[in-house]
Each structure stands twice: as structure tokens, then as C-alpha cells.
Amino acid sequence: MAAYQFFIWPLITLLSALLLKISLQISTARNHRKRAVAFFHPYTNDGGGGERVLWCAVKAIQDENPNLECLVFTGDHDCSPESLTSRAVDRFGVKLLRPPQVVHLNKRKWIEEATYPRLTMIGQSLGSVYLSWEALTKYTPDHYFDTSGYAFTYPIARLFGCKVICYTHYPTISLDMLSRVRQRSSMYNNDDFIARSQWLSRCKIVYYNVFSWMYGIVGSCAHLAMVNSSWTQAHIQKLWKIPQRIKRVYPPCDTSGLQVLPLERPADPAKIISVAQFRPEKAHGLQLEAFAVAVGKLDAHLPRPKLQFVGSCRNKSDEERLEHLKSKAIELKVDGDVEFHKNVMYRDLVQLLGGAVAGIHSMTDEHFGISVVEYMAAGAIPIAHNSAGPQMDIVLAEDGEQTGFLARTVDEYGDAILSVIKMPETERLKMTAAARRRAARFSEQSFVLYLKLQAKYQNVSRFSAGASTPTVTQFTSSFGKFGPRRHINRKRWGLGLSVADSNQLTTETGDKSSETSSSPSEDPIPAVNSSSLGTSANNSQFQTSAIDEPSSQTSEASNGSSVISSQKQEESSPPPNLKPKSKRLPLTARERLRAAKVLSRYNTESKPARKKSDRSKTVLDAARASDGGKGRSGLPQAPTNIFDDSKRGMPKDGLTWDFPGGADLFLIIFSFVFISTVMFATTYFVWKVGAIHFNEN
Numbered sequence: 001m002a003a004y005q006f007f008i009w010p011l012i013t014l015l016s017a018l019l020l021k022i023s024l025q026i027s028t029a030r031n032h033r034k035r036a037v038a039f040f041h042p043y044t045n046d047g048g049g050g051e052r053v054l055w056c057a058v059k060a061i062q063d064e065n066p067n068l069e070c071l072v073f074t075g076d077h078d079c080s081p082e083s084l085t086s087r088a089v090d091r092f093g094v095k096l097l098r099p100p101q102v103v104h105l106n107k108r109k110w111i112e113e114a115t116y117p118r119l120t121m122i123g124q125s126l127g128s129v130y131l132s133w134e135a136l137t138k139y140t141p142d143h144y145f146d147t148s149g150y151a152f153t154y155p156i157a158r159l160f161g162c163k164v165i166c167y168t169h170y171p172t173i174s175l176d177m178l179s180r181v182r183q184r185s186s187m188y189n190n191d192d193f194i195a196r197s198q199w200l201s202r203c204k205i206v207y208y209n210v211f212s213w214m215y216g217i218v219g220s221c222a223h224l225a226m227v228n229s230s231w232t233q234a235h236i237q238k239l240w241k242i243p244q245r246i247k248r249v250y251p252p253c254d255t256s257g258l259q260v261l262p263l264e265r266p267a268d269p270a271k272i273i274s275v276a277q278f279r280p281e282k283a284h285g286l287q288l289e290a291f292a293v294a295v296g297k298l299d300a301h302l303p304r305p306k307l308q309f310v311g312s313c314r315n316k317s318d319e320e321r322l323e324h325l326k327s328k329a330i331e332l333k334v335d336g337d338v339e340f341h342k343n344v345m346y347r348d349l350v351q352l353l354g355g356a357v358a359g360i361h362s363m364t365d366e367h368f369g370i371s372v373v374e375y376m377a378a379g380a381i382p383i384a385h386n387s388a389g390p391q392m393d394i395v396l397a398e399d400g401e402q403t404g405f406l407a408r409t410v411d412e413y414g415d416a417i418l419s420v421i422k423m424p425e426t427e428r429l430k431m432t433a434a435a436r437r438r439a440a441r442f443s444e445q446s447f448v449l450y451l452k453l454q455a456k457y458q459n460v461s462r463f464s465a466g467a468s469t470p471t472v473t474q475f476t477s478s479f480g481k482f483g484p485r486r487h488i489n490r491k492r493w494g495l496g497l498s499v500a501d502s503n504q505l506t507t508e509t510g511d512k513s514s515e516t517s518s519s520p521s522e523d524p525i526p527a528v529n530s531s532s533l534g535t536s537a538n539n540s541q542f543q544t545s546a547i548d549e550p551s552s553q554t555s556e557a558s559n560g561s562s563v564i565s566s567q568k569q570e571e572s573s574p575p576p577n578l579k580p581k582s583k584r585l586p587l588t589a590r591e592r593l594r595a596a597k598v599l600s601r602y603n604t605e606s607k608p609a610r611k612k613s614d615r616s617k618t619v620l621d622a623a624r625a626s627d628g629g630k631g632r633s634g635l636p637q638a639p640t641n642i643f644d645d646s647k648r649g650m651p652k653d654g655l656t657w658d659f660p661g662g663a664d665l666f667l668i669i670f671s672f673v674f675i676s677t678v679m680f681a682t683t684y685f686v687w688k689v690g691a692i693h694f695n696e697n
Helices: 002-006 008-031 049-064 081-092 120-138 151-159 175-183 192-196 198-219 230-240 284-297 316-331 346-354 370-378 388-394 410-422 425-439 444-456 537-548 550-555 560-572 589-602 612-628 662-688
Strands: 034-040 069-074 101-104 141-146 163-168 224-227 246-248 271-275 306-311 338-342 358-360 381-385 405-407 493-498 506-511
Touching: 008 120, 008 662, 034 049, 034 120, 049 069, 049 081, 049 370, 049 444, 081 101, 081 346, 120 151, 120 198, 141 151, 151 163, 151 198, 175 198, 192 198, 198 230, 224 230, 230 246, 230 388, 271 284, 271 346, 271 370, 284 306, 284 316, 284 410, 306 346, 316 338, 346 370, 358 370, 358 410, 370 381, 370 388, 370 425, 381 388, 381 410, 381 425, 405 410
Parallel strands: 034 069, 034 141, 069 101, 141 163, 163 224, 224 246, 271 306, 271 358, 306 338, 358 381, 381 405
Antiparallel strands: 493 506
């Protein structure tokens, strides 16, 4: 046992030194945060919808606050601020006001899929923690904006003192994934040998359940979570359990640039386009098989159609997948009718979309489906997978007219392709016109408008109906109010901004309970105006005043209890045409005093002007009643003489002492001493009872 003396003490010293180093790094970073918005996007060359969200978000923030610095955390070492600006224009048509700063990351390999052949989800998630640590130690911003879906980085950003905003394209794990493992169905994320084994499937179910629990904990650390579809919103609300902080914002789709393309186009031969990254979940093989089936069923006198694959490759695995598709086209004997376009520029993509009569999409449970919207805006009839985003939000009837086709199997896709090829020109133009009107709901302008108004109305949440308790969710920051200081568990009324099924910014004002909602996007939602902000006349008048008087909001921020009492009174008062179902408990004198003060400030527009003497009488009556009654415990008491400043600036009673260096240094030293003491005491105790012997011969 003599070897323990050479092992335990160095280990204790190493752990203590590591803890001290980590604590000092966090403390230094928190004290030197910069006024900036940092976008965590390790792959800035993926060319997908996530990158479009990145550049549109950067543009929105630059437009709203030109003085606020924007930077991008990226693992692409060949990119520079100028090259990223040019890429945003060339690939997505997004023109930034100025180039963003770039912080290069060296640990991106820890989130690569190839690094984790097994347990890929947990491996990539823990690797993202390490990568975010590198990012935040290099540059610590006020706001941490994740646009890639790495939820395990949110606690780290919170630890560094950042406000966490995220745009979630899809949940890392979903209930659908769990159900497939239970059903033992083989897919790209469930290997065939696991699906065949009952024991391995049970182990994977346990693994998925543990991971979903962890995913819910880290996801709840976000101050503001934006999701891109009804399907994603339902799953994220179920997993993260923060419905009051989750807003549905449809992703930016280039509908304006594509809607200028003519609907009339040559159909000889008919061109079918597929726009997607060459990733396994995009199921390009299914598209190729469906195209071969359609060609085999095609009448001999009709010209053979063309299938055009357009996408980008992120890494070597995507390159190998593309080569496999080319080989499969040869096996199916359709290689002469299939074209492959890799990493094309935006102008080339627009040209290809302008010549296609149909666009095909085959990803199961696609969170939204930007490519489907682009098909519809460009005048190509969409043939999309019958699930998730395309089914719930996109390929729906417009004014009672069909906008596209939904399919699941190879035969269904083949039949849809044949239907488009054989469709008469007049019927095709009618369907494409309806699809284009439908696509106008998902514009890039709507996405940018949401982010701008989220920054513009930064003070609205302080006096909206959501401030119904002292633990109100407040979004406060340099470019907008984001995130909760503390959150509430009771039922409340909240004001949230989101883009839902129209080109206008809309509001979500309603009962923010914890249930999961996945209703289709066809429900009409009114545009922002003063009359739609409340469910009753009093609520409407109160919230309108809050928007029109931002200075009053700031000046009254500390008087949260007054707002609470007035909102309790407003929430409990029914509309004029309804009778209350139960008798309300009478207000105390102190509550009537607060209600009188708030109502006198915010209800001036909705009621006839009251005389100043009447308002004063109401306040004085409530004050007299308050003085005559007994004060409620736990409430702040006003001083008897507000002009008495004899004790102002005097030291507190008793012994007081401030630790040199501040509370952070005190916490670090205390942690070091406490942990070291526990370790030494434990070692000494174990040695005394005889478990460890030091050279006792």
C-alpha cells in the first residue's frame, strides 16, 4: 500500500489546481464580457437552411442596432470576415451592413460525427461543451446566439454570464425517435443489427430516455428559444418544459427573389429538382428509386424527365455519399437522366429552380422544409414527405386549391412524379399559382421583422400582462430583452412575438400553460395592434399604454408590486357581456391603494377623464384605510417620514467587513480550502483505520 502515498496527494493537488484554474477563467471572463452578439455556428460553409438563418439574424441585428458588434464562432479556418460577407451574398442573397468578426475554433473535431461511431448523440453533445468552452474563453459576449442546435452549450454560456438565445431547427432527440426504437424499425439513426436485437433495443431505449432527460435540463437554460415549425415547437415544449420562453418563428425563405420567376416554363423534357445537403437523413436514395420507378411506368411517346440533385457537402462522409448516389444511378440505369450539382452559387440555384416543373423532398420528420417553400415560390410543384413540417405547415390547401403532393413510399413518390409529368399545362399553372401564394407566408422579411421588433420592443415585457407576478420573465439586454431572471410555475398571461402563417408579425397572447400544442398553422392570428393585445377591454387599454409610454415603463420598473395588484384586478374582472362565475375575495386596503395608483396612470385612454380631485380622493381614502388596518407580512413598508435622511450613508449596525478582491475571489479561495480540507481529512481518516499503510514493516 506504500504506492498510495505517491498517488493520492498528487491527485488531490492536481484536482485542486484544476478547480482553481477553471474558477479563475470563469471569473475573469464574466468580468470582461463585451457588448456583442456572438453566433455559435461551427460550420459556416454547410450551405443549408441553418446558414441562411445565421446571416439573416446577423443582418437583422445590424439593421436594428448598427453599433452592436456581431461575431461568429466557426471551425472553418479558411474563412475571414470578408469571405463570409461575400458568401452570404453569393449563396443566400443576404447583404450585411458590415463584415462580422470571426473567432476560429480549433476543437471542432469533437463534434464531428465520424469521431463517435457509437453513442453519437451524447458524444457530439459533450464535445460541443468542450468546443463552447474554447469559444467563450476566447471571446465572452453579452449575448450567446446558437443557430446550430447545440443545446448542451447553454449551461456553459450561462456560467460565463451570457444571455442565451437559440434558434432550434429540430430537437436532438424526439419522441418519434423513441417510438421507432420501440418498434425496432431500422433507419439512418437506428442500425439494423440493433433493430434486430430485442436486448440492444431495450438498452437503446434506456439510453434515449436518459439523454432526453439531460436534453431537457440543458435546453431549459435558454433565455429565449425560437423554433421553426409547429412540429418542432410541440417537441421542444414537451422536452424543455419552458413554453413561455418558446416562440415559433418560421425560418427565412427566399420567396421574394423566387416569386419573380415566370410560372410558364418548358416541360420538354420535364425537370425535377432536389435541393438538400447530401446528408443521410435527406434520403436521396429514395428519390432516385422513385424516379426510376416513374421512368419505368412512363409512356413510350413521352420524353424522359430529368432529375437534378443540388446540394452541398459538409465533410468527407457527404462526399462519399454523393459518390454512392452516382453509382446507384448507374445501377438503376438512369444515370443519363440524372444530374448532380454540388456547392452551387445562389444565382445558379435560382436558374435551376426557374427551369424545374417539380421539386422533390423525402426527409422523414423534416422539422420545417425550406427547400419545399423555395419550390413553391419558384413555381415548381412540391412533392414532399407526408410528415412534420411539410404536412403541418407548408403543403396545405390555399383558398381551397391544392398546392402540391405528399408521399411516403417509393411507389407514392413515383406516382406523384408521373402525375406532374402528365398534368395539363392549365392545371399545372393553377396549382403553381396557389403554391406561390402559400409560399408568401414564409418570407425572409417576416423573419427579419421578428428579430427587429424583438429588439425594438425591449421594454414591453416589463409592463405586459406577463408581469403578473414578482417572478416575471424579463428579456433585458443591449439589443433586446431576452431571457428570464426567474420564471414562474403558475398560470399566467404572456405577450410574445412570433411569425405565424402570414407575412406580418403577429402576437401570441393567451394562456401560457405548460401543455404541448402542435396545432396546424392555419389558425388565423391577428397582426400587432393595440386591440389584440388583451382578452378584455381593461387588458387592451393597459397594454396599449405600456407600448405608447416606454418612459413610464422604465420609471415604474421598481414598483412591481403595484403592477401586480392592478393586473390581478384586471384579470379577475370579466368583459361587460359576461357575468362572473364566482365571487371574488375583497381587496385589502393596501391592494386598493396600489390598484388606484396604477389605474390612474394607465386607464386614462379608455375611460372618461377623471378630475384630479377624484383621483386624489381615491388614493387618500385607500391610504387612510391602509393606516387604520394591519399591514400584511412580507410586504415592503413605506417609511413614516420620507424626508428623514439622517441615517443615509451611515454604516450598518454591527460588525461589517468587505473581503479584498470581491466575492468571486472569496468564493474561489473558500472552495479551494474547503475541498482540500475534506480530501486531507478523508485520507487521514482512512489511514488511521488501517486501509492505507505507509511503509509499515
